[in-house]
Amino acid sequence: EPEVTQTPSHQVTQMGQEVILRCVPISNHLYFYWYRQILGQKVEFLVSFYNNEISEKSEIFDDQFSVERPDGSNFTLKIRSTKLEDSAMYFCASSDEAASTRPQHFGDGTRLSIL
Amino acid sequence: GESVGLHLPTLSVQEGDNSIINCAYSNSASDYFIWYKQESGKGPQFIIDIRSNMDKRQGQRVTVLLNKTVKHLSLQIAATQPGDSAVYFCAEALLSNQFYFGTGTSLTVIP
Numbered sequence: 215e216p217e218v219t220q221t222p223s224h225q226v227t228q229m230g231q232e233v234i235l236r237c238v239p240i241s242n243h244l245y246f247y248w249y250r251q252i253l254g255q256k257v258e259f260l261v262s263f264y265n266n267e268i269s270e271k272s273e274i275f276d277d278q279f280s281v282e283r284p285d286g287s288n289f290t291l292k293i294r295s296t297k298l299e300d301s302a303m304y305f306c307a308s309s310d311e312a313a314s315t316r317p318q319h320f321g322d323g324t325r326l327s328i329l
Numbered sequence: 330g331e332s333v334g335l336h337l338p339t340l341s342v343q344e345g346d347n348s349i350i351n352c353a354y355s356n357s358a359s360d361y362f363i364w365y366k367q368e369s370g371k372g373p374q375f376i377i378d379i380r381s382n383m384d385k386r387q388g389q390r391v392t393v394l395l396n397k398t399v400k401h402l403s404l405q406i407a408a409t410q411p412g413d414s415a416v417y418f419c420a421e422a423l424l425s426n427q428f429y430f431g432t433g434t435s436l437t438v439i440p
Binding site for chain 1: 360361363365370371372373374375378418420422423427428429430431432433
């Protein structure tokens with residue numbers, strides 16, 4: 215069964231440094247998402263991406279965050295200047311139709327630790 | 330605003346018993362709901378979904394019930410197995426490209 219894959223599984227970064235989290239969505243999917251989950255808390259929406267542009271973003275997704283689909287397979291989340299509170303699990307998801315009609319399929323996440 | 334929450338943060342059941350996990354949502358305009366299962370160290374895994382024009386949907390050993398009158402969603406797991414131990418989230422979509430997740434219920438199956 216096709217899967218969403220994320221790399222790395224664990225990223226440790228110094229505060230203030232830039233970090234890029236990578237995702238390979240399921241190949242025939244058209245909608246892409248990033249979520250974050252702080253330890254012990256619920257999964258929070260960050261951003262959705264469709265047709266090479268952001269379609270929705272939450273308040274969490276401020277100017278420090280950006281997303282990109284640099285080629286036909288990868289989908290990345292960049293945090294420009296990391297803060298301690300950015301420490302969390304970051305999940306990538308994809309779906310073949312819009313979120314209100316079809317389930318999103320999640321990767322196993324990248325654990326981001328900011329020191 | 331939208332909010333999705335769960336009544337109980339933890340639930341323990343004996344192996345073989347049925348489990349019921351509940352979820353409340355606040356936005357009556359929500360039209361699509363999903364239950365996800367999250368095992369330790371993994372991402373949310375799709376279990377079952379239901380649209381607002383339905384009251385009930387059944388899958389393999391799982392049933393989702395939707396009560397729009399009281400804005401309540403439940404997940405029933407039949408003959409619970411140790412492999413069902415996980416955190417279960419409900420999520421709602423509101424004619425948009427994002428899901429709102431609840432806090433989660435941790436299900437522990439006692440052998």
